[in-house]
């Protein structure tokens with residue numbers, strides 16, 4: 293006699309769960325077999341074979357915990373079909389979720405996505421006592437946004453025009469589901485005043501340089517006082533020395549110390565991919581080729597043409613001298629005119645009023661805050677968010693050549 297294993301009846305699997313079950317969807321971990329429908333739940337615009345998705349489930353997923361990451365499938369209760377996924381990233385004191393539902397489900401999918409986010413937020417914040425559950429969504433998902441607002445999510449930042457879809461641009465919204473016990477104890481982070489920084493007045497972009505002679509060695513773009521070139525292994529010395537001699541406490545969340553070997557490896561690797569997510573340029577003084585800092589683009593999205601900008605000048609003697617702003621405009625010229633980006637964004641810790649002042653004078657606009665990002669003075673610290681559109685940068689005043 294052949295033994296047969298009875299398959300569970302479709303649409304009954306959620307009955308085996310006591311939590312993370314909503315009206316129309318439930319959340320569960322991924323299992324081999326889920327790869328068959330991976331285009332629905334993997335956030336990728338590129339074709340991915342089921343074999344690759346299977347490899348991710350069997351080999352990569354078990355290691356994700358080491359990177360402080362976790363993943364859950366969003367499953368439809370009525371027939372146990374996976375319609376999307378949630379990716380969790382656990383920070384020092386918060387959890388950030390990247391949420392995805394197959395866009396082919398249209399408005400139904402938005403409803404399911406909202407249910408999944410609300411279940412996950414309550415699980416993380418009410419049950420696991422996380423401080424702040426954050427997610428970023430675009431304004432084309434108006435149904436999700438509406439449902440999340442009704443459930444108590446708060447919009448804390450809005451970066452303009454970060455998504456392009458069907459020839460239209462949509463903003464990206466940062467939403468937080470805060471832990472009510474902590475709000476009661478230390479107050480609402482949206483009520484804290486942002487520290488004042490600088491005059492906020494925009495300064496003209498330094499005049500474009502037309503070279504008479506040869507450009508400095510390996511230069512990408514040359515400004516009045518500084519130029520940008522790719523970073524190399526030798527620049528690691530400055531990160532190390534500058535790090536050890538750091539005499540300012542306000543701009544960072546505690547002074548970091550990185551090893552020479554780690555830095556050399558990172559810098560020598562450079563950007564060896566075709567479409568790197570991180571691009572860094574060394575800032576050097578034209579007069580003597582001295583390395584004084586780095587400006588970079590992080591989280592580069594070549595499809596929607598967006599990125600995050602970030603500068604670092606390792607020695608405090610080179611800060612507050614205008615070099616950072618001059619270098620930033622060279623980076624923005626590269627970002628907007630070479631890479632063709634549409635907009636950039638930036639984040640600055642509240643106490644880093646110098647960096648915020650520099651962004652304002654470079655033409656960036658403050659557009660909200662990212663709350664409770666790191667432990668700070670017996671409570672939790674916040675970041676100011678900024679954005680800048682390519683069209684705004686092009687329209688900024690410029691010095692005469």
Ligand SMILES: CC(C)(COP(=O)(O)OP(=O)(O)OC[C@H]1O[C@@H](n2cnc3c(N)ncnc32)[C@H](O)[C@@H]1OP(=O)(O)O)[C@@H](O)C(=O)NCCC(=O)NCCS
Pocket residue numbers: 488489490491543585602603604605606610611612613614615616617618639640641644645646647649650653
């Ligand atoms: C951020 C950084 C790249 C800015 O470059 P920079 O060359 O220092 O900037 P600039 O000199 O062009 O502009 C700084 C402005 O802030 C003002 N400023 C200086 N200290 C300030 C302070 N404590 N609060 C407010 N404004 C301050 C300066 O006066 C200047 O404005 P001004 O031109 O109107 O006088 C550089 O300071 C740096 O590397 N800091 C350490 C790393 C860092 O903070 N990285 C950014 C993380 S978000």
